[in-house]
Structure formats: structure tokens, C-alpha cells
Amino acid sequence: MESLLRYLDWTSVGLALLGGLLCLVLLEIFRLNSSRSRNPPGPKPLPFVGNMPQMINDPKGLIRSMPKYGEISSVYLGRDIVLVLNNLPTIKEAFIQNGNVYAGRSSFAILEWVTNGYGILMAEYGNSWRQQRRFALHTLRNFGLGKKTLEERVAEEARFLIKELLKHEGKPFYPIHPIMNAVSNIICSIVFGDRYEYDDKRFAQLLKLINENIQLAGSTVGRIFNMVPFIKHFPGPHQKVWQNANSLKNFIHEAVEEHRKTLDPNNLRDFIDAYIVEMSKQQSNEDSTFHEDNMIMSTSDLFLAGTDTTAATLRWGLIYMMDHPDVQERCHKEIVQVLGFDRSPSMEDRAKLPYTHATIHEIQRCADLVPVVMHQTTQATQLRGYHLPKGTKVMPNITAILADKNHWKHPDTFNPENFLDEKGQLSKSDHFLPFSLGPRVCAGETLAKAELFIFFTSLIQRLKFSWPPGAPRPNMNGIVGLVRSPFPYNTVCHSRDTTH
Numbered sequence: 001m002e003s004l005l006r007y008l009d010w011t012s013v014g015l016a017l018l019g020g021l022l023c024l025v026l027l028e029i030f031r032l033n034s035s036r037s038r039n040p041p042g043p044k045p046l047p048f049v050g051n052m053p054q055m056i057n058d059p060k061g062l063i064r065s066m067p068k069y070g071e072i073s074s075v076y077l078g079r080d081i082v083l084v085l086n087n088l089p090t091i092k093e094a095f096i097q098n099g100n101v102y103a104g105r106s107s108f109a110i111l112e113w114v115t116n117g118y119g120i121l122m123a124e125y126g127n128s129w130r131q132q133r134r135f136a137l138h139t140l141r142n143f144g145l146g147k148k149t150l151e152e153r154v155a156e157e158a159r160f161l162i163k164e165l166l167k168h169e170g171k172p173f174y175p176i177h178p179i180m181n182a183v184s185n186i187i188c189s190i191v192f193g194d195r196y197e198y199d200d201k202r203f204a205q206l207l208k209l210i211n212e213n214i215q216l217a218g219s220t221v222g223r224i225f226n227m228v229p230f231i232k233h234f235p236g237p238h239q240k241v242w243q244n245a246n247s248l249k250n251f252i253h254e255a256v257e258e259h260r261k262t263l264d265p266n267n268l269r270d271f272i273d274a275y276i277v278e279m280s281k282q283q284s285n286e287d288s289t290f291h292e293d294n295m296i297m298s299t300s301d302l303f304l305a306g307t308d309t310t311a312a313t314l315r316w317g318l319i320y321m322m323d324h325p326d327v328q329e330r331c332h333k334e335i336v337q338v339l340g341f342d343r344s345p346s347m348e349d350r351a352k353l354p355y356t357h358a359t360i361h362e363i364q365r366c367a368d369l370v371p372v373v374m375h376q377t378t379q380a381t382q383l384r385g386y387h388l389p390k391g392t393k394v395m396p397n398i399t400a401i402l403a404d405k406n407h408w409k410h411p412d413t414f415n416p417e418n419f420l421d422e423k424g425q426l427s428k429s430d431h432f433l434p435f436s437l438g439p440r441v442c443a444g445e446t447l448a449k450a451e452l453f454i455f456f457t458s459l460i461q462r463l464k465f466s467w468p469p470g471a472p473r474p475n476m477n478g479i480v481g482l483v484r485s486p487f488p489y490n491t492v493c494h495s496r497d498t499t500h
């Protein structure tokens, strides 16, 4: 009798499980088919995992297959559909004309895990995001932007960078650390009121952590985490992301404590001072979002968003200059004609340096630094005949705009003529979208443009870059994490004073 019961139990349990599973799969297939019939076309997804297997096994094949699906396409990240907008009119209709509807940040589990949704970058659309973003923009402006001092700070840092690079004069070397250190020092000046020497070991370690996190979070590690976030309770490479983020938070926390001890409310030195004062000003305000967690995360966001982006763009810039020595020479000649060998550039010089300015635009166009920008709708809406429920993930395909065959004179090659008119003057283009667009447009756009112009112009004014003889060319696809950064490469630089 007992054994019969056991027997019955096992078969019925087994059958029930199997039946349940079958039902789940059938339901999922049904859900997918109905979702696909209502949504824009795209590659065929599998139940539960969507297009993730293709993305992991054959990302290039998937990417190549996408353009055939037209102005709006779709991919499934796990069970969630993502709508991809592939041309400028559609992107503008969404992100400009209905900006607020598309200004949600799509949750990205691995970053949500480490940020808790605090700060700016990963904050959901709402009061906290609005206050933190406005405060950061305002403070970035007050501690330099628009005033002369920040431009001078960048120019000074550029001189330090050139000195550092010249330590390797004539010998092949990998310039990642000095460039990251220089770029990060600009954020440090604004946030901490101080810069770090290029041989500061602790700061070098911090920069490495930031770089590593940007790569890990955007890699397969981040994508898998997004599908099965409960792995946060288990060991694995994602724990590295957590540790790195914590090191950065601790670094900022220590700086905050240091600032508290020496704060003079009548003489604010930097972003952290300004934040501490804002926090106490808003203490009695119940809706205030100025608290410790947001302070640490907003600061961390400025670092994360403001270091690797600009630094990787400059590293792409050196690659394009080494690949196109004629362009490098022409920039150098133009710069020396206007500035001589010694005067540092300022933003006012842009108008007098149209070829150099166009070259920087072209570097940003070809670098296509942030190919994946994920938003979600903040309310239900309609777009080109499709119904988008609240919370639908939407991505402007920035790559498609930066390489639009119908718009650019030379879409597939590096050529500053893309940004020059017949008179040799800079021609602006609304297809130039490296900073994205709409209410969530890069909060550091003005700063980044100043950094790129002053660093690049200073470097090309004083140095000449070339590939080491016989060096293999790096794979130009780059390493795609949250940003697309170049593979490691060596460069050789020479001082212009001796070569010319």
C-alpha cells in the first residue's frame, strides 16, 4: 500500500510538473506571438530568453540583420521587448516632441543593484532625478563652465598630460592611463577641488576600477545579470562590479568627510561643498532629495559618466590621427598658424580652427561611443501606429544616425569633410548625436566638448603621433561595454619642437 502510494505520488508529481511546464512554455509562446504581431518587426525570439542567445553567440550576425527591419524594429532582451528607433525623424518625434514620455531610464539590473536608483544616470524619471540633474548642471556651470577658469584648468591639465606623454618620447607605449588620469582630473577639480598626480598609485587603482566596471556592466556579465538578478546572492564575476562600485563610493565618502571638517559656507570650493550646503538648506523641506545617498551617487555618476567617455574618445582620436597622418598634419598646421607652438587653446579659438573642430566632430562620429542608450516610456503612448504601454523600453539607434547613408557625404570612412561646408567652415548637423537628445541628453555635454577641444588641440599642437613601425592595427570594432572603447594599442609620440 505504502509503495503504491509512493509510486502514485511520483508519477503524479512528475506528470503535474511536466504538464505545468508544457503549459508555461505554451503560454509563453502564445504571449510572444501575440506580442510580435502587435509590435515592430525584428529577429525571431525564443521563449523566455528572447534574442539573448543570438546576442551572445553571434552578436555581429544579429547586428547585421537588424537594418532590414526598417525605421522601427524590435529585439527581445529576455522576456522584455525593446523598440529600436532607426531614423532621425522617428527619434525626434519621440525624444524631442514627446521628450517627457520617453525620458524614463530603463532599469538595468546590474547598475540598479549598485546604485539603488540614486544619483542621475540610473535614476527613474521623477522628482529625485530632476532635482539631482538640475543641481549637477547648475554646479558644473558655477565651478567653471561658462567661466574662464574651467577652460584654463583643462589647458593646464593638457600641459601636464603632454609632459607625461613626452616621458615616453620616441618609444612605443600604451597611453590609456595618462589620458584617463588627465580627463578624470577635470571632474576631480570640479567635484573635490583637487587633481591627482599621474603617479598616484591609489588614484590609478580607482581609475582602473571605473574602467573595469564600465566594461563588465555592459558585457555578457551585465546581460546575464539582467535576466537572472537573483545571482547577486551567489559568487561570480558580477561580485567584482559590486566591489568596484563600493571602492568608488568609499573613496567619495572619505572625501566628503574631509570636506565637512574644512567647510566654509561663505566660500564654496567645489561640488561636494555645494552639496553639503544644499543638504542643510533643504533639511526642513520634506520633499528634499538632497541626502547622503544621493550625494555619493551623483558624485559617482559624474565620475563614471565623465571619465571613460571623454578618455576613450581621445584614445579613438589618436587612432584616427595615426591612421590619417594627412589629417593630423593639416590640424597641426592650422593650430600653429592660429596659436603658435606655445599659446594654449581656449573655446573662443574654435571659430578660427574650423578644420580641427571638424576633425573632433568626425572623431566623435566614428567613435560612436555610446551605441546603446536605454530609455523607457513614462506613460502609455502611440508612435507611428504602434501602441506603447507605460514602461516600454525604447532605444534611439545612435549608431544608425551617426552612419546614416542618406545624410553623410562619407558615412563609412573617417573624413572631416563630413563637417565642412564649401567655404571650409564647420557645418553643424542634426545627425550629430553622440550625446543623445531630449530631456535626458548627456548632462556633461558642454564640459565634454570643452575637454575634447582643448585636450585634442593642445596634443596636436605640441606632439606628433604615429604607429610603432610594424605594429598590428587594433581591431576597430572596439570593446563594447557601456561605452565602445578602443582595444589596447601602442603609439609613438614626438615633440613637434624638435621634428619641425
Ligand code: HEM
Pocket: 105, 120, 121, 122, 133, 140, 301, 302, 303, 305, 306, 307, 309, 310, 313, 369, 370, 373, 374, 434, 435, 436, 437, 439, 440, 441, 442, 443, 444, 445, 447, 448
Ligand atoms: C565624449 C564624452 C561623452 C559622451 C559621448 C557622453 C554621452 C552620453 C550619453 C549618450 C548619455 C545618455 C543620454 C540618454 O540617456 O539619452 C549620457 C548621459 C550622461 N552623461 Fe555623458 N557623455 C560624455 C561625457 C560626459 C561628462 C564629461 C559628464 C560629466 C559631467 C557626463 C555626464 C553624464 C550624466 C550625468 C548622464 C546621465 C544623464 C541623465 O540620465 O539624466 N557625460 N552621456
Ligand SMILES: *[C@@H]1O[C@H](CO)[C@@H](O)[C@H](O)[C@H]1NC(C)=O
Pocket: 062, 063, 064, 065, 066, 067, 073, 075, 084, 086, 397, 399, 400, 403
Ligand atoms: C542600429 O543601426 C545599425 C546601422 O544601421 C545596425 O547595424 C544595428 O543593428 C542597429 N542596432 C539595433 C539594436 O537594431
